[in-house]
Amino acid sequence: MKKDGIGARLIRKEDDRYMRGRGQFVGDIKPAGMQDAAFVRSPVAHASIRAIKFPDALKGHVFSLADLKGVQPITAVSGLPGFKRSSQPVLADKKVRHVGEMIAMCIAPSRAEAEDMVAQVEVEFDELPAVYDMLKARDAETALVHEEWGDNIFLETLVDDDMKAVEKTAAVKVTREFNTSRQCMCPIEGRGVVAEWDSRLEQLTVHSSTQMPHIVRSGLAECLDLDHGAIRVIAPDVGGGFGFKGILLPEEVCLSWAAMHLGHPVRWLEDRRENLTASANCREHHYVVTAYADNEGKLLGLDAEATVDSGAYSAYPFSACLEAAQVASILPGVYDFPHYRCHTFSASTNKPPILPYRGVARTGVCFAMELMIDAVARELGMEPTDVRMKNLVQPEQMPFDNITNKHFDSGDYPEALRRAIEAIDLKAIRKRQKKTEHDGRKVGVGFAVYCEQAAHGTSIYAGWGIPMVPGHEQANMRLTPDGGLEIRIGAHSHGQGHETTMSQVAHEILGIAHDKIKLVHGDTAYTPYSTGTWGSRCMVMSGGAVAEACDQLAERAKAIAAKMLQCKPKEVSLKDGRAIGPNGELTIEEIAYIWYRKPQDLPADVNPSGLEVIAGYKPDRDSGTFSYAAHAALTAVDTLTGEVEILDYVVVEDGGVLVNPMIVDGQLYGGAAQGIGTALYEEMPFDTEAQPLASTLSDYLLPGPTEVPSMRLFHMETPSPYTRFGVKGIAEGGAIAPPAAITNAINDALAPLGVELTISPVTPRRIVEAIASADTKKVAAA
Amino acid sequence: MKPVAFEYERPRTIDAALDLLGAESNSKILAGGQTLGPMLNLRLVQPGLLIDITRIPELVSVSDEGDALKIGACVTHAAIEDARVEDHSNGYLRRVASGIAYRAVRTRGTLGGSLSHADPAADWLSALLVLKAELEITGLDGSRRVVLKNFVRGAMETDLSPRELLIAVHVPRSEKTARHGYYKICRKTGEFADAIGAVSFDPGSGAFCMVAAGGSEQPVTFESPENLFSQGDPLDPDSFDMPMAMDALREAGIEADNYELQIRAVAMSRAMQDAMSP
Incomplete structure (x- = not known):
């Protein structure tokens, strides 16, 4: 690692203007x-x-x-x-x-x-008549959103398998129904x-x-x-995008x-x-999942039906099947089991079209899968983390093709979970739970493990056939006459800090000082074509393209320097903005000066394209990088009011080689805050006339500073074998696991009362009503 | 979300404000605007004239009247929170003020503005009901005083006519032995409350008043501990009986489901704990 290159916790270059209120947003353009x-x-x-x-x-x-x-x-x-x-x-x-x-x-x-x-x-x-419910939308007698279809189904998919044999041999069969409520994305800038x-x-x-x-x-x-x-x-x-x-x-x-x-x-x-x-609607899923396991908690099969409320229209470019079609392929998550069946429906309803939101289908899938793991553990009387350990893909299996042919590139999933168990101190929590809390609340601990396919490219999207298929990502790079560097990329930053991270990549290779590097982005007139910033792809794709362009530029600079240094280009090395040969050195500024201002000093065979490069990049394998994480939550539940407090929150994540760990921390904090919103607060309810019932932020609750705890982050860095520098996409992960980890923690706390919640967000009302309903059942049973 | 076009006036005297009220029938009083602002933007109100009364010196003054503290209607929550207003309530007003919404709201929001809006989920209404506050009102047709309980007619409904101004709140001085408690349950910091419990109890005299509020119904006042405590005695806050309280709320005509009743009873119980805590 160079001091300011890959791996440096560099202060974000863009923050100077943001922190001083000097950013220029659409609302500032008049x-x-x-x-x-x-x-x-x-x-x-x-x-x-x-x-x-x-x-x-x-x-x-x-x-x-x-x-x-x-x-x-x-x-x-x-x-x-x-x-x-x-x-x-x-x-x-x-x-x-x-x-x-x-x-x-x-x-x-x-x-x-x-x-x-x-x-x-x-x-x-x-x-x-309004179609207000995705399950009712599937019924034949319901009104039609698009009459010409004859039903309300955008797309139905089936991953089939014969579950009969599993059903016979499994020691336990656990079935659960899960709902994730419709949400809205609320970037600060609309x-x-x-x-x-x-x-x-x-x-x-x-x-x-x-x-x-x-x-x-x-x-x-x-x-x-x-x-x-x-x-x-x-x-x-x-000012924030998140997919919206x-x-x-x-x-x-x-x-x-x-x-x-x-x-x-x-x-x-x-x-x-x-x-x-x-x-800005998103996230509304329904699942019915049956898990089969042996006595030791080893999963033998999973049978699922998933419905996604896709709303009224197919949004451009990701289409109406973005969520449901992905659900089938990612539901197995980080686990290895032999039988899998999944039937999905993308239902059309009279609601705004469902749009991609940070984590896309993964947040719902993780909720369903990780709550299933806990349900299986409770059925078997096992510690939920033990069931996870039994089923996680092992590091020696990497790279691993899972049951839906997802190609997990690298990592040690069990180690992430082990570290999370240790960090949250599971043993101490189990001890604590044996005593009564001084305030009468119930404490519980919950875990969630997921992996996140990111920066997936042509081979994945070509199969979907949507209006946009990512190919090579490009960067345009120009060494200016004064030795500065202009980088142009077609992806755009909506908070990712590209002006800093792309600069770190260039600095790593060319050694040019950060204040001499300028990123140009966000303008079709200046930048190469790009599908843009989505799918946690920019560090892998644009970062890779910037590195490729730097490599080419370095070769051209060395060739120019070699003549002046009276050596061969391959004898020249670039370091800290200088070209060093066996007998002397030149600065990058001097090389640039020669190309632009003193062409008489150029070598005869100089590359006539000069010090401007356009380079394209694709990883060696474009099926995506898989970052992953284990989240652990410790919660306290007030059983009288249904209020939940997050006492401790731990994230152990592996995003491959981190270009700027400070920015990654920011991504994790921000993502997890949104995940806490999904877990406990955010819900856009609709009535039976499909009227949205939350029209201001006093009805649609977002977590604020007092609702987001101080989280403890731990990094592992397993390089991706396929990408430049071994980087992986990491931006969405924070938002994926919190609903599962927090709900598992709440269920752990309330298990002695016979309560298990299976819907997000877990609101005070839902908790109080679940406790009351469990009480009623107990009375009836007695 | 932009308001309709309206005129804006900022009178310097109560008389000038009343003249404006008389001159424009479609007018609204602006006394901080923390609720009125959003309502204007959502076009839920479409006034022809906005009369900003926050610069009338009399309305931002506070005076000690011996048995009561007279607080001008446009005194802000922040002024009370920061103890810029004397406290005759053993610290109670200050505590309630510090829990209202966010600091930014407290800086502009006013006592009179909040009471005139009479949102049952807002803090001052419940908090001052247990202190038996009285309101001083003046209008084009004369001045009057009314106790807070009679001022509130329903959720967001008051006794105030469109030709009147609330000018001050008289908060009776608390006995030194009096204990006041306040507890609210809300989904997140700064949100309107889903349930509020407020209580005033003087173990010396036995004087008792408890208020439960929440949802969209007007607060319920209990003048006696009889139906709320298993032994009928608030001296032991642990004897507050939630099922009895829920029944009492039902009997008071509250049409709420079990969850809503339960959290109101919890808020009452915890307000009692708060009052009796050392």
């Missing part, structure tokens, strides 16, 4: 003449639109789909067999399919005035768009708070029938149309109510 948009959104979940009426005075300010001539709907079809096609009109097309769906766009000099216009638009509906037509360049410029500017450009080109060259997408500073900013928004299309047709720039800034009720 081109002259800009007007604001507000949308008329459906107050009902499912209805035909009979008429849209508004006063004559608003003509030219209010637009419905009929005005947006030639604009195509957003279409995200998966190539998986049986996937049903649908499209999402950018403004409602004769029918609305969820509350909050956009019906008309109002444009005025200010947002308040645009909202005044919204209030004057009258929409007449013929209401239809979505936002400023669109402008540049008549000189004949180009649409769209500033959008997005994780994937290039994909947004492709999506806009498809919907607006424009050449890619006529669109420039700029993502300025982005990894989709093409109908708002982006509408604003682009408006900018092209109204003669002035337009802006839309999402407000929190739109964010919660109309858009």
Whole structure:
């Protein structure tokens, strides 16, 4: 490790402007003449639109789909067999399919005035029965979200196996039903768009708070029938994304149309109510799982049925099957067992489309699998960690192809669990539980282990056939005339700290000082095409591309230096920003100066491409890196109020070689905070008319500083054998395990009362009611 | 989430505020805005005129009236929390104030604003009911005083007419022997309470008042410990009987399910523990 290279806990370069309030977000961009948009959104979940009426005075300010001539709907079809096609009109097309769906766009000099216009638009509906429940959606007699399908199933998948033999031989068979509630992603900065037509360049410029500017450009080109060259997408500073900013928004299309047709720039800034009720939905799963095990806790088979509430539309580019299709392949998690059957349904309902959220399907899957492990342990009277140890993939099996052909690249899963057991001090907790707590609360400990496929590429996504398949990731690199380094990547940072970590990669190879390295990203005009920032891929993919570009640049620099140093290029080595030969040395600045300002000193056979490189990268194997972790939670439950306090929280994680361990710590803290939200607080309930019941952050509870405990983090570093430097994707993991670990801890605490909770979030009401229901059962049994 | 267009006035005297109230029938009083602000943005209220009364000197003053402390309606929660207001309640007001929402809310939110809004999940309503606070009201048609219990007509409903202003709260001086307790249950720090228990008990005189609040119903006041303690005696807080309390809440007409009743009873019980703790 170099002092400031791979592995350095370098202070983030971008934090200087963030901490001083000098970041530039979409809301800070105000081109002259800009007007604001507000949308008329459906107050009902499912209805035909009979008429849209508004006063004559608003003509030219209010637009419905009929005005947006030639604009195509957003279409995200998966190539998986049986996937049903649908499209999402950018403004409602004769029918609305969820509350909050956009019906008309109002444009005025200010947002308040645009909202005044919204209030004057009258929409007449013929209401239809709402599909509000994903299990009911599967019934034949339910109303249809997309009539042409004949049912409400986007996609059904089956991983089949014969479970009969297992059923006969298994000592125990444990069946459980699990639910993970619908959630909303709440980045501090919501979505936002400023669109402008540049008549000189004949180009649409769209500033959008997005994780994937290039994909947004492709999506806009498809919907607006424009050449890619006529669109420039700029993502300025982005205040959190978590997946919500990894989709093409109908708002982006509408604003682009408006900018092209109204003669002035337009802006839309999402407000929190739109964010919660109309858009950022995620996470809603239902499972019925049966586990078979022998007397010693060894799993013999798993039989599961999983349903995901995919909502009304297929979001671009990940499609409506992102969650359910993944569930089947990742449910076995970190465990090795011989028989597996999984039937999945992506159900369509009258709710906003389900979107990818940090961890994607893994958070629900981990909840189901890890609660199953604890249920099996209780059935057998075993310590849950012992059951885990019995079934974890062993380090000597690595690399390991699991039952669904996931290729685990490296790691020591049992060691992570051992360290977590030790750190939380399981023995001491078991002792403590024998005594009564001074405040009468019940304490319990819970564990969860998971692995996280990240940076998976072409070989995985080609099979899905969605609108976006990642290929080689590229970096463009330029040594400037003064010896500085400009790096251009197509991925974007929405909090990951790329300006720092990409700089660390370049520094590791070229030794250029960090203050001379500049990362350019977030602008399709300047950066190579990229599918963007998602799937914990950037450190592996963009980092790999930056390293590759640095290597090539180093060779060119050495060739130039060799002439001056009167040696062969291979005799030159780069160190701390200097090219050192057998008889002398040159600085990088001097080399750059020669190329740009003194070409007469260049070697005759110099590479004419100079000191600018575009390099592409893919790992040796693109089936993904697998970081993993063991989480352990110690909780205290107030059995009278149902309140839960997290007394201790331990994370032992292995993300391969860490480029900046401090940033990884930040990722883990932030992710785990979101996981605590999933475990205990966050829920977007819907009534039987599919009305969302949480419309502000006083109804939709996010954990705050007082709800997130001081966590204790421990790192292991097993390199990936396939990636540059051995790095692995790590960004989502923090959010995956907490719901499972915390719920297992609560169930451990309440086990003496005969209580087992199987739904997230575990709210006070759910705890109190479960205790009351267990009491009733005991009374009935007596 | 932007409000409708409205006019804004910041009068310097009570008379000027009343004149504005008389002149514009669709007006709203702004007394800190910690609830009104979001309601404006959500367009739940659409006033033509906002009358900001927080700069009227009389409304931010506090005076000792001997048997009671007169606290101006626009005194902030933070002023009470920081002991910038004298305390005649053995530290109770200060403790309640310090638990209201977040510090940012306490800095702007006011006592009178909170009481006029009469949200049963807010703190002052329950906390001051047990102290038998009285409200001083003035309006276009004259001035009056009303006890807090009679001021509240229901959840977010008060006796205040659109032609009146709440100008001060009179909090009776507590006996030195009096014990006050307050406990609230909320999902996270700063949220509105799901259940509140408040109690005032003077072991010397035997005077007792307990309030239970939560949900969207107005707080319930118990003037006697009789149906709440197994021995009928609050001196032993452990004898607070939760099933009896739940029954008493039901009898008081609270239409809540078992969970909601249980957490209210827990809040009452813990308020009693708080009151009697050394």
